[in-house]
Amino acid sequence: MRYDNEMKQSQLFTKTRKDAPKDEVSKNAQLLIRAGFIHKEMAGVYSFLPLGLRVLKKIENIIREEMNKIGGQELSLTALQDKQVWEKTGRWDDAVLDVWFKIKLKNETELGLGTTHEEQLTNLMKDYIRSYRDFPIYAYQFQTKFRNEIRAKSGIMRCREFLMKDLYSFSRDEKEHADFYEKTKQAYINIFNKVGLGDTTYLTFASGGSFSPFSHEFQTLTEAGEDSIFIDEKKGIAINREVLTDDVLEELQIKREDLVERKTVEVGNIFSLGTRFSDALELHYIDEKGEKKPVIMGSYGIGPGRVMGTIAETLSDVNGLVWPTTVAPFGIHLISIEDKSGKVKAEADKMYERLTAKGMEVLYDDRDVRAGEKFADSDLIGIPLRIVMSEKTLEKGEVETKDRMTGKIEMIKNERI
Ligand code: ATP
Numbered sequence: 001m002r003y004d005n006e007m008k009q010s011q012l013f014t015k016t017r018k019d020a021p022k023d024e025v026s027k028n029a030q031l032l033i034r035a036g037f038i039h040k041e042m043a044g045v046y047s048f049l050p051l052g053l054r055v056l057k058k059i060e061n062i063i064r065e066e067m068n069k070i071g072g073q074e075l076s077l078t079a080l081q082d083k084q085v086w087e088k089t090g091r092w093d094d095a096v097l098d099v100w101f102k103i104k105l106k107n108e109t110e111l112g113l114g115t116t117h118e119e120q121l122t123n124l125m126k127d128y129i130r131s132y133r134d135f136p137i138y139a140y141q142f143q144t145k146f147r148n149e150i151r152a153k154s155g156i157m158r159c160r161e162f163l164m165k166d167l168y169s170f171s172r173d174e175k176e177h178a179d180f181y182e183k184t185k186q187a188y189i190n191i192f193n194k195v196g197l198g199d200t201t202y203l204t205f206a207s208g209g210s211f212s213p214f215s216h217e218f219q220t221l222t223e224a225g226e227d228s229i230f231i232d233e234k235k236g237i238a239i240n241r242e243v244l245t246d247d248v249l250e251e252l253q254i255k256r257e258d259l260v261e262r263k264t265v266e267v268g269n270i271f272s273l274g275t276r277f278s279d280a281l282e283l284h285y286i287d288e289k290g291e292k293k294p295v296i297m298g299s300y301g302i303g304p305g306r307v308m309g310t311i312a313e314t315l316s317d318v319n320g321l322v323w324p325t326t327v328a329p330f331g332i333h334l335i336s337i338e339d340k341s342g343k344v345k346a347e348a349d350k351m352y353e354r355l356t357a358k359g360m361e362v363l364y365d366d367r368d369v370r371a372g373e374k375f376a377d378s379d380l381i382g383i384p385l386r387i388v389m390s391e392k393t394l395e396k397g398e399v400e401t402k403d404r405m406t407g408k409i410e411m412i413k414n415e416r417i
């Protein structure tokens with residue numbers, strides 16, 4: 001029996017490797033593959049291995065907590081999608097939505113693999129929304145999306161199969177919608193702070209909202225990004241290229257010369273949909289006066305895998321990954337440096353038991369390999385705190401700790417750990 005907070009490296013089936021596959025051009029995927037977090041199946045398609053899945057789940061849980069806090073209810077919709085529902089909004093057409101993967105049943109009926117879920121969920125809500133008493137409804141999921149992306153050169157930041165957190169709001173009027181929109185904005189700020197991207201992520205004015213001329217994107221600074229935004233650093237405001245017009249600059253009271261252009265990746269976005277989907281799919285309700293009204297909707301996305309890729313991309317160093325404690329696969333990397341007597345091993349085993357019994361998450365490098373190899377692997381894997389036990393440290397009744405982010409090394413009395 002192994003508990004979820006413990007793992008012996010001798011039993012972990014993944015191994016670190018010196019080189020990433022030759023065809024892998026992205027830094028995040030190179031590091032994650034070398035450290036054994038993901039496996040490349042083909043361009044834009046990656047499997048998550050035990051260490052990588054732990055990071056993904058941590059990011060997922062941080063998002064889940066914030067979604068629940070603002071009243072979200074979690075569900076899980078199917079990836080197989082009904083063509084007829086999509087035809088009603090005009091988005092079945094490849095000219096309108098150019099990333100479709102379409103498949104066929106044996107009887108030739110066409111189906112789509114879900115790229116997003118506005119259509120399906122709006123259609124589903126017709127069974128549950130009848131009157132003004134049924135509002136508001138905030139439904140979200142962590143679900144696999146399929147997109148036939150043209151370019152897939154950014155590692156797990158742009159995949160053809162990827163996890164998305166998509167939240168959809170159903171409100172009775174603009175005010176109810178606007179209040180929730182502001183709450184999600186704050187929830188997203190909390191999420192990006194918690195996962196360690198707070199300092200580099202900008203709330204960015206983008207095009208395409210209902211009620212206001214804007215939607216909002218959360219854009220993180222990185223050279224690996226495929227977007228670019230224009231930032232007024234003094235005001236802390238960013239706008240994307242699509243809305244960079246004289247009118248918008250005037251509305252936001254920004255001067256063009258105060259803006260600096262930076263490369264970014266979109267890690268999340270929030271969008272007022274108005275009645276576009278509820279009209280097309282006839283999702284209505286009866287208000288207090290008995291009148292039929294359209295439902296006001298919003299959609300709010302984050303890609304947990306893209307967030308993980310962005311962290312790998314922006315917080316790593318020459319030696320490997322550097323995980324913030326909130327999303328690290330384990331909190332502690334315990335390393336025993338073997339001696340001939342076997343004394344160190346016995347002490348390290350005890351330490352492993354003590355730490356895990358306290359509920360700490362520990363990866364224990366109990367392998368019979370050279371110290372240098374263990375240290376290099378530890379830097380590559382990027383766990384926040386390294387604890388080394390060797391004959392030398394034991395003589396003094398101490399352990400050596402190293403903070404992966406700052407590189408700071410300390411000697412600490414054994415019993416204080
Ligand atoms: P992009 O402009 O980068 O293609 P998008 O506008 O198509 O993104 P949405 O459809 O709004 O993205 O998806 C919501 C979120 O899902 C994005 O903010 C991003 O975090 C994530 N995401 C989108 N496409 C991918 C992808 N191909 N691989 C991984 N994550 C993705």
Ligand code: MG
Pocket residue numbers: none
């Ligand atoms: Mg896209």
